[in-house]
Amino acid sequence: MKHKHNQFDMSQAKGLDAGQAESLFSRIGQSFRKSHQNEQRETQAIDAEEAKRLVDCFETANLGWFWSTDRSGRLIYISANTAKAVGKDISELVGSSFADLFETSENDAEQNRSLRFILTKHRKFADIPFKTADVEEDIWWDLTGIPQFDRDGEFDGFVGIGKDVTERICAKQEESRLAHYDSLTGLSNRALMSKKLDSTLSAFKQQKRACALLQIDLDRFKLINDTLGHPAGDTLLKNVADRLMRLLSGRGEVARVGGDEFQVLLPDWDDRGELSDLADAIISSLSQPYTVEGSRCVIGASVGIAISPFDGRVPEDLIRSADMSLYAAKGAGRGRFSFFSEKLLEAVNERKILEDDLRDALNRNEIELHYQPLVKSKTDKVSCFEALMRWNHHERGSISPGIFVPIAEETKLVLELGTWAIQRACQDAMLWPGKVRVAVNVSPIQFADPSLPKIVEQALKSSGLHPDRLELEITESVFLEETAETEEMFASLKRLGVRLALDDFGTGYSSLSYLQNAPFDKIKIDQSFVRGSNKPGSRNGAIIAAIVALADALKMDTTAEGIEAHDELAWIKSLNVSQIQGYIYSKPIVQEEVLGHFGSGEWKIEPEGPALQRDDRMSIFRKVRIIFGDSYEAAVVRNLSKSGALIEGLICLPERTKLVVDLGDGQLAVATVRRTNDNQMGVEFEQRLINDGFGGLCTRRRVSPYLIAAAGLPDAKSVQLAIS
Ligand code: C2E
Ligand code: MG
Ligand code: MG
Numbered sequence: 275m276k277h278k279h280n281q282f283d284m285s286q287a288k289g290l291d292a293g294q295a296e297s298l299f300s301r302i303g304q305s306f307r308k309s310h311q312n313e314q315r316e317t318q319a320i321d322a323e324e325a326k327r328l329v330d331c332f333e334t335a336n337l338g339w340f341w342s343t344d345r346s347g348r349l350i351y352i353s354a355n356t357a358k359a360v361g362k363d364i365s366e367l368v369g370s371s372f373a374d375l376f377e378t379s380e381n382d383a384e385q386n387r388s389l390r391f392i393l394t395k396h397r398k399f400a401d402i403p404f405k406t407a408d409v410e411e412d413i414w415w416d417l418t419g420i421p422q423f424d425r426d427g428e429f430d431g432f433v434g435i436g437k438d439v440t441e442r443i444c445a446k447q448e449e450s451r452l453a454h455y456d457s458l459t460g461l462s463n464r465a466l467m468s469k470k471l472d473s474t475l476s477a478f479k480q481q482k483r484a485c486a487l488l489q490i491d492l493d494r495f496k497l498i499n500d501t502l503g504h505p506a507g508d509t510l511l512k513n514v515a516d517r518l519m520r521l522l523s524g525r526g527e528v529a530r531v532g533g534d535e536f537q538v539l540l541p542d543w544d545d546r547g548e549l550s551d552l553a554d555a556i557i558s559s560l561s562q563p564y565t566v567e568g569s570r571c572v573i574g575a576s577v578g579i580a581i582s583p584f585d586g587r588v589p590e591d592l593i594r595s596a597d598m599s600l601y602a603a604k605g606a607g608r609g610r611f612s613f614f615s616e617k618l619l620e621a622v623n624e625r626k627i628l629e630d631d632l633r634d635a636l637n638r639n640e641i642e643l644h645y646q647p648l649v650k651s652k653t654d655k656v657s658c659f660e661a662l663m664r665w666n667h668h669e670r671g672s673i674s675p676g677i678f679v680p681i682a683e684e685t686k687l688v689l690e691l692g693t694w695a696i697q698r699a700c701q702d703a704m705l706w707p708g709k710v711r712v713a714v715n716v717s718p719i720q721f722a723d724p725s726l727p728k729i730v731e732q733a734l735k736s737s738g739l740h741p742d743r744l745e746l747e748i749t750e751s752v753f754l755e756e757t758a759e760t761e762e763m764f765a766s767l768k769r770l771g772v773r774l775a776l777d778d779f780g781t782g783y784s785s786l787s788y789l790q791n792a793p794f795d796k797i798k799i800d801q802s803f804v805r806g807s808n809k810p811g812s813r814n815g816a817i818i819a820a821i822v823a824l825a826d827a828l829k830m831d832t833t834a835e836g837i838e839a840h841d842e843l844a845w846i847k848s849l850n851v852s853q854i855q856g857y858i859y860s861k862p863i864v865q866e867e868v869l870g871h872f873g874s875g876e877w878k879i880e881p882e883g884p885a886l887q888r889d890d891r892m893s894i895f896r897k898v899r900i901i902f903g904d905s906y907e908a909a910v911v912r913n914l915s916k917s918g919a920l921i922e923g924l925i926c927l928p929e930r931t932k933l934v935v936d937l938g939d940g941q942l943a944v945a946t947v948r949r950t951n952d953n954q955m956g957v958e959f960e961q962r963l964i965n966d967g968f969g970g971l972c973t974r975r976r977v978s979p980y981l982i983a984a985a986g987l988p989d990a991k992s993v994q995l996a997i998s
Pocket of ligand 1: 646661662663674675676679688692695715716717747777778801835836837838855856857858862
């Protein structure tokens, strides 16, 4: 029998070259088979004894092993070493099916790559790796087989060689794992995620299915990495990966795509209500404290959400949209999520312009302080004012601190603005009655600045304000890095004699341990915590009561923020909160107005507001379309809440009429007219809107552009389709 050398690659059989090995093999094969079959035929081959000796030598040198089967694929010969390696006795193996010794993956079976199939072909095969079946550890053999034919040319079984290639295969598998998985967290890496995104989107395009992509970025991770060291950072990332996996539990694909960046792919997710719930859950889970190498640390997370096909039909577009939403979420103050919308593109540009303008704002005298009263809850008398910064932009008019303070923080301009605010507030407060305090917000960036105590001292000195009348409002984010500097800062501020208030309690991690460790004089309970605390099922009421009790015991004041309606006021008063701040008493006012109220030396405010707290209404001006019957009319939304809208337009429909409000971007809200007057109608939505994570509202679902395209026309037709 003649074989070509390359078909019989025995180069692994060190010491024997391929030519030697071939002839050796051929000789051994033939003679050994014959001796086994007890055939007495004379051959040109070496005798059985010699063959056996050579086989033994070859096998014991671990160069490989021989195998031989009969025509039905049953083993005739297998080396003792091999039998041992697969944990079987040689007598068990001889006579059994050779193919059964190896595993057949589904894939192999489908593609006719199983050994069983190959053996049926009666053709040569070389160096095909197979995994041993029924053994605990992975053992891989490379098999080479040569069919044997008898004198009549009838197939007579196989003779072959096997080599242990476990090490090589495992190394290859590891290499491929490393190429596709993140070695630190075990999650898919960017390359694998990008493949999955690619295949999902192209399949879904055919099937007209939707899918969501979440881009997650950790807030303040860099800080932990820099201060606690890289091993700590690594542990933290592993914890983050665990939390994400637990949260998503099979609902989507999670990947780590960069240092502290993660991606989640959610096939068939397009309900923005469910997505916002999930994003909220992710943010709150990742924001829980971590214990890393004995120290406690807290990070945050921001999430950008893009949904295909709406926000991109190919991976690049969808990723760009998700990235942009993430950027928006971070820009809006971090710890938030944001859906993609065209508005974001504008917002990104806007932000750049604002950032430039903010640098000149102080010089242009565009920054002001307004003062909002805090009243004693027992007497309704004003005991303090919170200084709230206002920016009167020369072109845009008033810009909310919710927008410009985060920009100021990112650009460090907050140091300059903050210093100005402290000085200004001290000067203004000097003109108020002697016991009335002023509270100034201090950004964590200012708090981390070692010159803050000096700045405060200077402001007190130059204005002459008694330190006890100045209160600094600090948010709990200053505890995120509980360092020696934090403690030192608290101590130096307390040495100056100023008061410290913990602001926005209830919005973040709300750990009561802050209260024990830091010298606060007041806790300000955030309006989001207060809101709805009197509604059945809310546990916030009980928590507020507990905070008040604790604060009383620690001799701290408590302030409830954002009280607007009488029902809330009564409830908050019943919880014994010591001070109240909110529109029900007064909005923030300018200094002249403050001075005007102190004619008699004190200012008692009569609370004034709605009887009941309602859904936050947003005063807006938004162009929409109203769909009713065959008409599709332009209109303007003046007022929007989750449950309804005030719409102004040419058409005014009678009460109880059903219509559809097209809010743009495929957002269609089915609504019923509840009130009408002149050219305005108040409508109630059938399904409540939800927060878009960006301060606005959106519908839970959108009409797919596929549907819109299918309807042929961009607007009204598709809408009819969607409602029917
Ligand atoms: P904050 O310190 O929690 O201030 C309270 C916010 O709640 C103020 O918003 C106030 O106008 C608003 N508010 C008070 N009562 C009610 C109410 O009954 N209903 C509603 N809906 N809102 C109420 P504002 O002035 O827009 O300030 C927002 C945030 O901007 C402040 O939250 C504070 O974190 C920051 N900020 C304002 N001024 C400064 C400043 O001078 N320095 C720094 N670092 N941050 C500032
Ligand atoms: Mg405040
Ligand atoms: Mg607050």
